[in-house]
Amino acid sequence: MKLSLTNVVNGCRLGKIKNLGKTGDHTMDIPGCLLYTKTGSAPHLTHHTLHNIHGVPAMAQLTLSSLAEHHEVLTEYKEGVGKFIGMPESLLYCSLHDPVSPCPAGYVTNKSVSVWSVAGRVEMTVSKFMAIQKALQPDWFQCLSDGEVSCKEATSIKRVRKSVDRSLLFLDNCLRLQEESEVLQKSVIIGVIEGGDVMEERLRSARETAKRPVGGFLLDGFQGNPTTLETRLRLLSSVTAELPEDKPRLISGVSRPDEVLECIERGVDLFESFFPYQVTERGCALTFSFDYQPNPEETLLQQNGTQEEIKCVDQIKKIETTGCNQEITSFEINLKEKKYQEDFNPLVRGCSCYCCKNHTRAYIHHLLVTNELLAGVLLMMHNFEHYFGFFHYIREALKSDKLAQLKELIHRQAS
Amino acid sequence: MAGAATQASLESAPRIMRLVAECSRSRARAGELWLPHGTVATPVFMPVGTQATMKGITTEQLDALGCRICLGNTYHLGLRPGPELIQKASGLHGFMNWPHNLLTDSGGFQMVSLVSLSEVTEEGVRFRSPYDGNETLLSPEKSVQIQNALEMTKRDVPGFAIGGLSGGESKSQFWRMVALSTSRLPKDKPRYLMGVGYATDLVVCVALGCDMFDCVFPTRTARFGSALVPTGNLQLRKKVFEKDFGPIDPECTCPTCQKHSRAFLHALLHSDNTAALHHLTVHNIAYQLQLMSAVRTSIVEKRFPDFVRDFMGAMYGDPTLCPTWATDALASVGITLG
Numbered sequence: 001m002k003l004s005l006t007n008v009v010n011g012c013r014l015g016k017i018k019n020l021g022k023t024g025d026h027t028m029d030i031p032g033c034l035l036y037t038k039t040g041s042a043p044h045l046t047h048h049t050l051h052n053i054h055g056v057p058a059m060a061q062l063t064l065s066s067l068a069e070h071h072e073v074l075t076e077y078k079e080g081v082g083k084f085i086g087m088p089e090s091l092l093y094c095s096l097h098d099p100v101s102p103c104p105a106g107y108v109t110n111k112s113v114s115v116w117s118v119a120g121r122v123e124m125t126v127s128k129f130m131a132i133q134k135a136l137q138p139d140w141f142q143c144l145s146d147g148e149v150s151c152k153e154a155t156s157i158k159r160v161r162k163s164v165d166r167s168l169l170f171l172d173n174c175l176r177l178q179e180e181s182e183v184l185q186k187s188v189i190i191g192v193i194e195g196g197d198v199m200e201e202r203l204r205s206a207r208e209t210a211k212r213p214v215g216g217f218l219l220d221g222f223q224g225n226p227t228t229l230e231t232r233l234r235l236l237s238s239v240t241a242e243l244p245e246d247k248p249r250l251i252s253g254v255s256r257p258d259e260v261l262e263c264i265e266r267g268v269d270l271f272e273s274f275f276p277y278q279v280t281e282r283g284c285a286l287t288f289s290f291d292y293q294p295n296p297e298e299t300l301l302q303q304n305g306t307q308e309e310i311k312c313v314d315q316i317k318k319i320e321t322t323g324c325n326q327e328i329t330s331f332e333i334n335l336k337e338k339k340y341q342e343d344f345n346p347l348v349r350g351c352s353c354y355c356c357k358n359h360t361r362a363y364i365h366h367l368l369v370t371n372e373l374l375a376g377v378l379l380m381m382h383n384f385e386h387y388f389g390f391f392h393y394i395r396e397a398l399k400s401d402k403l404a405q406l407k408e409l410i411h412r413q414a415s
Numbered sequence: 416m417a418g419a420a421t422q423a424s425l426e427s428a429p430r431i432m433r434l435v436a437e438c439s440r441s442r443a444r445a446g447e448l449w450l451p452h453g454t455v456a457t458p459v460f461m462p463v464g465t466q467a468t469m470k471g472i473t474t475e476q477l478d479a480l481g482c483r484i485c486l487g488n489t490y491h492l493g494l495r496p497g498p499e500l501i502q503k504a505s506g507l508h509g510f511m512n513w514p515h516n517l518l519t520d521s522g523g524f525q526m527v528s529l530v531s532l533s534e535v536t537e538e539g540v541r542f543r544s545p546y547d548g549n550e551t552l553l554s555p556e557k558s559v560q561i562q563n564a565l566e567m568t569k570r571d572v573p574g575f576a577i578g579g580l581s582g583g584e585s586k587s588q589f590w591r592m593v594a595l596s597t598s599r600l601p602k603d604k605p606r607y608l609m610g611v612g613y614a615t616d617l618v619v620c621v622a623l624g625c626d627m628f629d630c631v632f633p634t635r636t637a638r639f640g641s642a643l644v645p646t647g648n649l650q651l652r653k654k655v656f657e658k659d660f661g662p663i664d665p666e667c668t669c670p671t672c673q674k675h676s677r678a679f680l681h682a683l684l685h686s687d688n689t690a691a692l693h694h695l696t697v698h699n700i701a702y703q704l705q706l707m708s709a710v711r712t713s714i715v716e717k718r719f720p721d722f723v724r725d726f727m728g729a730m731y732g733d734p735t736l737c738p739t740w741a742t743d744a745l746a747s748v749g750i751t752l753g
Contacts (some may be wrong), residue, residue, distance in 0.1 A: 039686035040679075045676050046693050050475055063627035070682050076658050077678070086674045118686055342500060354473070358512045362504060366467065366496045375688055 001188065001215060003246050003409045004031075007398065010047035011237070011265045015396040017248055020058070021063055021091050021139055023184060028058050030248065030269040031398075032261075034093055035060040035384075035390050036277050040067065040085030042384070043277050044376040047086060052354040053381055055388035059306060061272055062138065063098040065115040068122040071132050080137035082290075093190070094133065094141040099223065099253045099274045108146045110166060126173040134183050142218050144170040145192035150221040150253075160196040167194045171212055179242055188215030190250065193239055202235055206242035216248040219268065223253020226414075240267030257288060257390060258414040261407055264394065276383035279332050281369045285347040285379055286386040288331035288413045290393045291406040330413055335379070340365040353385035354378075431574065432457070432605045433627070435697055438719040441748040442597055442624030445714040447718040448605060450486075452516040455483045457605065457626040459711055460617065460703040461518060466491050470634050472695045472700075474513045480701050481708075482668065484516035486629045492519070519630070520576075520609065536721040573606035577625070580674035587609065591749070597624035614643065615705055615737075619744045621710055622719070633703050639696035640684045643702040645729040649677065651695070669701030692736060720750045727752055 005015035013030060020026040035042060035057050042050050042060075050056065058204055066199060074081060082088050096115055097103050103227070107114035107121065114123045124132065130142045147165040150157045171191055178184040191214035194201035209217065219239060222232055245293060246267045254260065255275035257374040263271070279286055333347075346356035347364065355364070355378040367375035448455040462469055462477070465488040469477050472741040477485065487507055492498075496510075504510035507517055542664055577596045584592075593608060605626045611617065612630020620628070633643060640652040642663045648662060649656065662672040662678070669681075671694040683691035713722035723745065727734040735753035742752055 038688040039683055041683055041688050041690045044689050044693070046670065046690055046697065047477075048479070048670055048697075049473060049693075052473075052475070066686060073658050073678060073682065077660060084676070084679055084681065342503060343494070344504060354475070358474070361494075361502070362500070363467075363510060363512075366500075366510075370466045370491075370495055372466055372468045373692065374468040374473070376689060377471060377693070379474065 003248055009398050011267055012398055013269055026058055026091050031264045031394055033057055033271045034274045036273045037062055039064055044380040049350050049377055049381060053385045055392060059093055062092055062094045064094055065098045068115050069117045069119045072136055074135035092138040094136055094138040096142050103146050108148045113144050118184055126170055130174055130177040138187055140188045140190050142190050143174050143192055147220045149196040150223060155196055157198055160198045160201050163194040164201050167192050170210050180327055190216045190218050192218045192220050194220055202217050206239045209241055217243055221249040222251055226259055229259050237266045257410050261410055264329050268385060273387055276387040277387050280376055280379040280383050283336045284332040284334050286326060286331055286383045287333050287348050290390045292402055292409050335364045336368050347382050353382045355382040420554055436715045440720050440749050441622040442721050443621050443714050445711045450516045453483055456711055458621045458707050460628050460707045461486050461629040462700050463631045465627055470696060472696050483539055486539060487517050487519040488517050574607060575600050576607045576609055577607040584739035590740055593620055594623050594747060614740055617644055618723055619741050622745055622748050622750055633699040634696050637699040638692045642695055643699045651677060651680050652684045663698055669698050671698040724752055
């Protein structure tokens with residue numbers, strides 16, 4: 001695997017990762033995102049509907065929290081999780097946790113880390129963890145790590161130090177076990193940078209992890225909300241400054257468009273795509289604009305639309321201060337609102353996704369009001385396509401040095 | 416019941432059905448329906464998409480399975496989204512973006528299943544909406560009005576619907592009523608048997624002379640994790656499938672069977688990813704359509720009785736182990752099992 005940078009603009013790394021996968025002939029663009037999955041399947045989508053989406057990333061994210069309980073089955077299956085889930089051509093990255101579900105604290109020990117599945121808690125020592133990875137055979141996997149610091153607030157410096165120490169110990173043990181297995185050597189270990197909000201510990205974690213023969217780095221503990229991320233941006237810059245340029249940097253738990261841009265500016269390459277899934281689950285559709293160079297007429301129409309929608313979202317936020325509607329961002333519209341009942345426009349005008357080419361806002365509204373499963377399918381298709389389109393535009397903006405315009409456009413739409 | 420015709424309209428109604436082949440023993444027929452949105456081969460199974468959607472699968476997926484006619488539901492659509500909106504959306508076809516045929520029923524089944532919410536008066540059936548408690552009068556006029564707005568057909572359906580038979584009567588009574596109905600109906604018009612969808616029932620009722628069927632069973636049972644196969648069904652959530660790495664049915668050509676194993680579907684069914692349900696919905700619809708296609712081919716190739724025997728053998732282990740009511744029904748039209 002080889003990462004080549006085309007350009008570094010304002011701290012943003014533009015480039016490609018080549019020679020990926022078992023056959024060594026896959027390529028990934030950076031900055032980019034990974035396809036979010038639940039139990040090895042894109043949410044709501046079958047092979048057919050997933051392949052309706054344009055721009056699906058070359059690499060999908062699997063979560064150990066959804067797969068660890070199937071360890072025995074996968075061991076007996078022998079042929080790896082990619083084939084098991086029906087995605088043999090896709091690159092696969094296996095993370096520890098599901099970024100959407102918070103992890104209960106208090107379950108990391110010096111010898112083990114627990115993940116939470118539908119069936120309950122699965123405790124993994126280093127050897128069990130590596131045995132599971134041996135059965136999964138992903139292309140990349142997040143190393144066993146102690147990320148519990150991000151589950152709690154106001155963690156003691158002692159606890160933060162421990163998270164760094166443990167994660168390094170786990171890493172060394174995993175690397176050792178990898179050396180003893182031909183199967184495991186086909187997978188790349190992603191080292192995890194911990195250290196909470198303590199600069200000293202972050203730097204220590206980064207420097208020490210960088211000394212090990214890992215294939216890339218996962219920046220853990222930056223998940224939260226735009227406010228918490230804001231306070232950690234300096235930390236993020238300092239961490240990436242310690243990391244080698246020729247290895248990819250992933251970040252966990254950050255997926256909102258505005259946060260994505262902030263992180264790219266601070267040296268992050270790859271993101272999870274769970275944000276479009278969260279938007280889908282609340283019956284919303286992504287509508288934010290990322291075309292920083294539309295024709296003037298479109299700009300006017302979009303701006304007027306966006307302004308009105310921002311007004312409406314503010315109103316809704318005032319009315320409904322409880323329940324999950326509270327989390328609706330200004331990057332999206334809420335299709336359950338009565339005003340969409342007779343709106344025969346597509347979700348986003350000009351969008352080339354299956355939903356926008358075949359259906360209307362009125363229809364999606366009807367499906368949501370009648371609690372039909374198809375609502376989730378169509379919204380997921382649109383939201384993924386819209387989100388992958390956003391990343392495409394980020395890369396285009398970096399190519400043509402238009403990042404400032406894109407950033408301004410996104411920030412204008414962030415509430 | 417749809418399309419109860421007078422003598423005059425019987426004579427003037429356009430012929431929408433062409434018979435292609437008839438079984439020389441039983442009353443089974445193979446044919447073609449010539450409908451506004453394309454030709455449909457019969458016998459045909461019509462999946463049910465109650466609320467302008469085929470539960471969880473796109474119209475493109477449904478088309479790819481070879482479906483050319485499916486069902487909408489007057490009562491439900493009459494409430495949500497309502498006839499005015501459907502009209503504005505260029506009809507039900509436009510609203511749900513389905514290019515092929517749609518059949519909508521008159522709300523009769525709802526008369527049975529929503530009995531506690533309804534009151535039959537001289538004017539029609541008065542329903543209280545289960546969603547918001549509001550009252551709606553489903554008069555014959557309104558029922559027809561809703562159907563017209565939904566673009567079912569703007570003229571009388573020149574065919575016959577046999578209804579009122581899937582409300583829990585005994586199977587012995589059931590087949591006799593079907594047989595009686597088909598014996599009285601003209602041969603050159605389609606016989607639509609409402610609410611029938613179990614594989615055995617389909618095969619028997621084809622033998623008794625029915626052409627069209629609809630039922631929520633295959634799609635509903637999919638959402639409970641049950642996959643239909645020639646030997647019955649597989650409850651894929653059960654532990655026995657945990658390490659079963661073969662497809663649901665190795666003979667099935669549907670996308671689910673082409674790409675996925677029972678083991679994967681088992682794991683997915685135990686997760687909260689709705690994709691599991693969609694995989695099974697696709698397969699179960701494919702199963703029903705493939706079954707009807709195989710029935711039709713056997714009629715055309717003049718081997719329908721043998722097909723029935725093979726079918727019962729696969730389903731029950733031996734044709735003679737077929738349920739009594741089915742044996743009797745088949746015998747009544749000249750097909751013996753064993």
